[in-house]
Amino acid sequence: MSQDGDNVNTSSRSVKLNSVSKPSQNLLQIWIQKHADLLANERKVEQDEARLLLSNCPPKQLERHGLAILGLGVLSISVGLGGKTLIELERPIAFHSSSTFPPHQLRPGDIVQIEDNSIDPTQQGGKSAKGKSTKSKTNDGDANHTADQGLGGVIFRVTDTKIIVAASSKGLDPSDLPARIKVVKVANDSTFDRMEWTLTRLAKILNISVKTAKRSFDAESSDDEEAADQDSVVIPSTATNSGQSSTLVPTLVGQTAPTWRNWPEEEELRLFNENLNASQIEAIKFALTANDFALIHGPPGTGKTTAVAEMVLQLAIVHQKRVLVCGASNLAADNLLERIVSKGGDVLKRSHIGITRIGHPARVLQSLMTATLDYQSQHSSEGGLVKDVRKELESALSSMRPKDTAAGNKSTSYRGQASSKSQKLRGSERKEKREEIKLLRKEFRKRERGLLRAVLQRASIVVSTCHGAGAKQLDGIDFDVVVIDEACQATEATCWTPILKAKQDGQLILAGDHLQLPPTVKGYRHSQFKKHSGNPKRNSEGKEKEEKSAEDSKSGDDDAGSGSGAEEEEQYSSKQVIKRTRLRPPQSLETTLFSRLLGMYGQGCKVLLDTQYRMNEEIMNFPNSALYENKIKAHESCAKIRLADVEGYDIGNSEEEETDNAPIVFYDTAGCEMYESRQSEEDAGSGGKASIFQFDSRANLHEVELVAQHVELLIKNGLAPEKISILSPYNLQVSALADRLRGSKTSKDSKDAIRTAMEKVAIGSVDSMQGMENEVVIISLVRSNEQRNVGFLAEKRRLNVAMTRAKRQLCIVGDSDTIAGAGDEYLKQWMAFLEENAMIEPVIV
């Protein structure tokens, strides 16, 4: 294969690709096996962490940490998509003074376990009430975990007083649930099953062998069926798209060069969204002319999702292609779906182009329900076929429970438990009913499968998460184009699930920004290899090691321009081979497909979106020069925006005019000895167990006060608290900030109204805030010490995310001595930039 600086012309640009040699089968084998090994490690780390958490914590403490809700009773049982049993739970008044749940972290889509709550809490931890170990395995493709006796499931919906769980088909019969139960969040490793399955499929296509944690594919014996350990794993279909002669798969692994067609000169691009800028239009043309794949590089706020939505409409409506549109997360998928529907809604209807969102309905935004497969199948002309069986099934299920525990009788359900027990079916009657339910469920699934297939066949645009693209419903359906948004937040293995749904001559479009945070990984991370090259530290003991190793690292740079994870693969293969082929086995799951392709083929395979619509240009300037080679422009609609222009915000003639209006403010604590503190073992109020939740983290209480002071200033000037967000790289600091602003330690001179308003300010870790934006963003850097250690701050991509969220004001609280003195060039430049360009606010000790 010769790609020695290949030039490919499209109408608007010449694509110059890096020289790449074809990888040997041996290297491909090493590459895929490395993926499998990293996935196995990641699975283990997650399982260990979850086990540690659950085994160490009595239920009450799990509830206090928001990981469980105790003392629940069954309100109703019904049937949902896939014949799944939906169990509605509430807090019965017999057990509680209030029916409102305590604060918790249980969200739709979470995997949970429903367990007996009458068991003595002191006996918990892998033991039943009788003290016997009752580990059982549940796995229905949604929930796959080892847990105590109970019933697994996925949270379908949560309100303040009710929680609905879509129960697994295995485990305890829902009708046998005890009167008093609890719901506990558990680890989910079905995603790992699916990724591993995808890798075995890919290995088959490439005719190489791979061994994963649960299955293996041996290219020698080539017995595919053996590879599939199908113990209830949902298997992505490759029946019609195994891709043996595809150009897409070989291009993605470096076997053939990507190519582009010329944009026909006479062809005009008719836009559905006429506001697109020149770089967005170029990106669309680039993607539409790709024969294999195209990368859309969208720095913060540059309208990546807007461009991708237009691209999908062009593909489906103008080019009549069937498109699989994926987001790295449910939120990303929903954002894209929303954008596609709002820009193309009418045209889609007129052109009879179907758009369907697949995925567990529990995980889809309520506002997009009509686009879901669930809704569309129920409301389709064929929907009646399954309705009757559903009714029969529901009635059979309700006959298994005592009458007064059925829906609608909640107030009497639990008080009358003793008498209601007598109404339960027993003995042979109960056995017969169970058989009937089994048959009905089977019939329901069969009819539903046909129905779903009919709906999906009509859809030209199918939207899902990358993981969801492997759902059974898509078996046998293939796509002309696969589009993945937020591709830099998905691991490469995750991306291969939708990629293997593309036709043999299909195309792939990836949109993302490799200079923002990579996917969250708990196992091996790039930062662990920077200093400890060749001797990766295992990280199965939780975050403590993760933070400590990052602590020592200088940078987590994975700059694709210089080759993704450039130095990382030396230990797996010979340097010469790597240099020649540029296909590098990953050292961490943080290496994304997007950055690998960019590293492999160079800048020629991407288009940069160059106009941002978010930030005042002064806020944009540092990330622009430090990371984006000054290629980003601020659109005129945002270039000069200031806080003073926000309605109701009044800076008056105050002396602090600059601080409350400047685009960049820096509270520099250098020389003030406002040092950070470290999470100690003891944690007030949780008996020392909280270290399981917080791990080894840091806080800086002086910075907390400075942040609160700035928030107060802005609110006093009339800024709505919802327009302020506070970020910190450290979870402990996030908790300390939340404590301070949510009232437990409010300053004495705060007026009540301000105190109440401060509670509404959003506070979160940098990692959790990727993708958000706000008028004001305050960053508390935390690190201040004599040793000038900066830990996580040295990760450029984390800082890049933090400093590109603000629209009108970016406020930084930190110690410039520690940060500039840590020996990191990027941080040094940033501090110098702030010195020159920020409004420096004196810190009074």
Ligand SMILES: Nc1ncnc2c1ncn2[C@@H]1O[C@H](COP(=O)(O)OP(=O)(O)OP(=O)(O)O)[C@@H](O)[C@H]1O
């Ligand atoms: N061509 C355009 N003209 C005007 N506004 C635009 C244009 N493109 C995008 N925008 C606006 O810019 C904002 C950001 O757009 P979008 O959400 O598509 O960007 P993104 O790159 O996906 O964002 P993120 O940085 O969060 O990933 C939105 O408010 C969008 O309406």
